[in-house]
Amino acid sequence: MRSRVWGGTAAAVIGGLLAAGCGGGDGAGSDTSDTSAGKAVPGDYPVSVTDCVGAKTAFADAPKKIVTSNASSLELLLRLGVGDKVIGTGFPPGKGTLPGALDAEAQKVKVLGQSVIPKEKLLGSGADLYIDTFASMGSMGGAGMGDAPTAEEFKAAGIRHIHLKSTACAAQSKSPVTDLSAVEADITALGAVTGTSAHAKELVAGMKEKVDAVQKAVSGTAQGARPTYFFFDYDAGTKQPTVTCNRQIANAVITLAGARNVFADCDGDYKQVGWEDVISKNPDWIQLGVRNRGSEAANKKAFDEAEQWLKSTAATKGLKAVKEGHFLRIGSEPTTIAGVENADTVEEITKTLYPGKVN
Incomplete structure (x- = not known):
């Protein structure tokens, strides 16, 4: 199974499926900090954050040397x-x-691993904080991915280990993810930990403004009348489709945009199904989910390939969305990876499905 991480121009393949999703409502990812993180200002310490099972990590001051597990937590910083x-x-x-100026800044960051950072390299990095986007429990990421450091080893190296709960805690969510509250909580918590709460508050406010506008625009359309929607994860392979279930952040993005995820009845983050399952759903719209290849031309080529595959394959060419050309060319990362751009994707989907209703 393919992991849901940002691995350059090609997707990274790791054993096991990354538990990447957003905990919303009463899910495991909704409680991100023990303090009033949104009120923190530089120097407003101590701050405590919790992991998926409630264990606390305290900060007496801002971290000075941070290592991130992948590009999602890097982008937030x-x-x-x-x-x-x-x-x-x-x-x-x-x-x-x-996007934009973030790219040049990101390219200056030292690469400690093209995929999972080797244990010895992480422990010897000199970091005082490691931000983990992956699952904190089990065998699919974070402390369970490969030969990762134990809690004792992190402590001995002077490294505090925290998680993005909106992604790491997805599998433990108690209910389907239908909003971006856990993503916003992660941003707020990182702001508190790094002494940038004012900026975090601005980012969250911007997300809320976009999503609120969309909600107002689609509010007049009854749930049962909303178009059905399939996220086609082209990069995960076409032999057997990998679908986004109701614990994945994509479910929240699709739902907020005024659509119905055709696999919202699947409890979990990701699942492999058969093409007959997709055919039985017969979606109104299909998102061509391809990962960013690094240039507009390369991205267009990937989208073209995904669309052509659907049009030329016996199992899919008869689908309603395929016959009507109802495709959305929106990348995988801002749809399935928790971050500020989730709100942009909500807006973009709505503009396509409800033309003229969102400015």
Whole structure:
């Protein structure tokens, strides 16, 4: 199974499926900090954050040397304005895959691993904080991925280990993810930990403004009348489709955009199904989910390939969305990886499905 991480111009393949999703409502990812993180300002310490099972990590002051597990947590730090504190990352973003000025800044960060950072390299990095986007339990990421450091080893190396709960805690969510509250909580918590709460508050406010506008625009359309929607994860392979279930952040993005995820009845984050399952759903719209290749031309080529595959394959060419040309060319990362751009994707989907209703 393919992991849901940012691995440059090509997707990274690891054993097991990354538990990447957003905990919303009463899910495991909704409680991100023990303090009033949104009120924190530089120097407003101590701050405590919790992991998926409630274990606390305390900060008496801002971390000075940060390592990120992959490009999703790296991008959040860059957006918060503390990129100068990041001394290394795993699963680095390929050149051109991050938006605007963030890309140039990201390329300056030392790559400690093209995929999972080797244990010895992480422990010897000199970091005082490791931000883990992966699952904190089990065998699919974070402390369970490969030969990862134990809690005792992190402590001995002087490294505090925290998680992005919106992604790491997805599998433990108690209910389907239908909003971006856990993503917003992660941003708020990182702001508190790094002393950038004012900036975090601005980022969250911007997300809320976009999503609120969309909700107002689609509010007049009854749930049962909303178009059905399939996220086609082209890069996960076409032999057997990998679908986004109701614990994945994509379910929230699709739902907020005024659509119905055709696999919202699947409890979990990802699942492999058969094409007969997709055919039985017969979606109104299909998102061509391809990962950023680093340039507009390369991305267009990937989208073209995904569309052509659907049009030329016996199992899919008869689907309603395929016959009507109802395709959305929106990348995988801002749809399935928790971050600020989730709100942009909500807006973009709505503009396509409800033309004229969102400015």
